Amino acid sequence: MTEVWRKAALELASTLAADAAERDLAGRLPVEEVGLLRESGLLPLLDTAGWAAANEATRIVSAADASVGHLLGYHYLQLWRTGLFGPRAASEPGWFWAGVSNPLDAALLLTPADGGFTVEGTKTFATGAAVADRLVVSATRTDNGDKLTFVVDARADGITFPGEWDNIGQRLTASGAVRFEAVRIAADDVLGTQPEDQSDPKVPRISLAAIGFQLMLAQVYVGLAVGALDAAAVYTRETARPWTLSDVDKATQDPYILAGYGELVATARAAGFAVDAAVSALGDADERGFELTPAERAEAAIAISSAKIVASRAAVETTSKVFEFTGARATATKYGFDRFWRNARTLTLHDPVTYKAREVGDHFLNGIPPCLSGYS
Numbered sequence: 001m002t003e004v005w006r007k008a009a010l011e012l013a014s015t016l017a018a019d020a021a022e023r024d025l026a027g028r029l030p031v032e033e034v035g036l037l038r039e040s041g042l043l044p045l046l047d048t049a050g051w052a053a054a055n056e057a058t059r060i061v062s063a064a065d066a067s068v069g070h071l072l073g074y075h076y077l078q079l080w081r082t083g084l085f086g087p088r089a090a091s092e093p094g095w096f097w098a099g100v101s102n103p104l105d106a107a108l109l110l111t112p113a114d115g116g117f118t119v120e121g122t123k124t125f126a127t128g129a130a131v132a133d134r135l136v137v138s139a140t141r142t143d144n145g146d147k148l149t150f151v152v153d154a155r156a157d158g159i160t161f162p163g164e165w166d167n168i169g170q171r172l173t174a175s176g177a178v179r180f181e182a183v184r185i186a187a188d189d190v191l192g193t194q195p196e197d198q199s200d201p202k203v204p205r206i207s208l209a210a211i212g213f214q215l216m217l218a219q220v221y222v223g224l225a226v227g228a229l230d231a232a233a234v235y236t237r238e239t240a241r242p243w244t245l246s247d248v249d250k251a252t253q254d255p256y257i258l259a260g261y262g263e264l265v266a267t268a269r270a271a272g273f274a275v276d277a278a279v280s281a282l283g284d285a286d287e288r289g290f291e292l293t294p295a296e297r298a299e300a301a302i303a304i305s306s307a308k309i310v311a312s313r314a315a316v317e318t319t320s321k322v323f324e325f326t327g328a329r330a331t332a333t334k335y336g337f338d339r340f341w342r343n344a345r346t347l348t349l350h351d352p353v354t355y356k357a358r359e360v361g362d363h364f365l366n367g368i369p370p371c372l373s374g375y376s
Helices: 002-018 020-026 031-040 051-064 066-081 208-238 255-287 294-326 338-347 353-366
Strands: 097-100 109-113 116-123 134-141 147-153 178-185 190-194
Touching: 002 020, 002 031, 002 051, 020 338, 031 066, 051 066, 051 208, 051 255, 066 097, 066 134, 066 208, 066 338, 116 134, 116 147, 147 178, 208 255, 208 294, 208 338, 255 294, 294 338, 294 353
Parallel strands: 097 134, 109 134
Antiparallel strands: 109 116, 116 178, 134 147, 147 190
């Protein structure tokens, strides 16, 4: 079974890599890309092969196209997230899931109505929502202030997508806003309430959602570093010229190029190992269910923050520095190598990595667990 899904991920990655630069320049809504995800058979992987497999598939696809890897990773994350309150939401094998839950944007309001709710408002940075089948949404009740998480059909009446996503990187993630106008939510579609009292024993488990997002971002970072190295290596082997003062016949014989690649490969592999450890840590925490303790939750959070620190640096450094080993001709638009840096730079600004370093340092020196927030 392992070989089947890994082969599917590698075949999809090969297909995506073939025209990644052209698709990035076009910047269209990723309808075709989500179609490829459906055809690949990877969408139900979380159910068929588990958490670790879903993460590995995300990294493989991210190396070929970070936008599509981002969409796939968040699909797994949102589906996994539905199970934090209890049984996971029902899903058809071909459904693509996305979320509407920007923690810095509390603009969605739920009003009780006819045994359920209506939801109103606009929420930003909803990656993949415009091309999804189902959405996982967080909103605030107007009557008592409770924060609820629910699922909804992405094509339900009253849901629209302004389509204003126009950033320099992750151009194919459909990460724009979602507008809700009198959208009907049935009581059965509510997954649960996010506890406000942090002493509530359900908090450690339900709050895993925040660090799950951090882990999937780190997974895409590693994919970006690996993808940039792979693409640059092909160019260096087949196209790059040795520098006139190098006294070698091929660029692949230049000792400075060899050492440069060696440093970047080591950095990317180290980041990958750190993220693998974080995948295991969150998987272990998830298996504890509602028995998960605050201390156990903190250990998982620190593992993920540590991984995100090194993965973020690996992505930004690698995607920038490979140009030093490919040369000036590699900056031609037809190669599209700049997309790796644009994607890495855009995605790593999701939240300041220096706050992750502060969390890790405070835990190491003072034993202070990360504060519970939408990012930790």
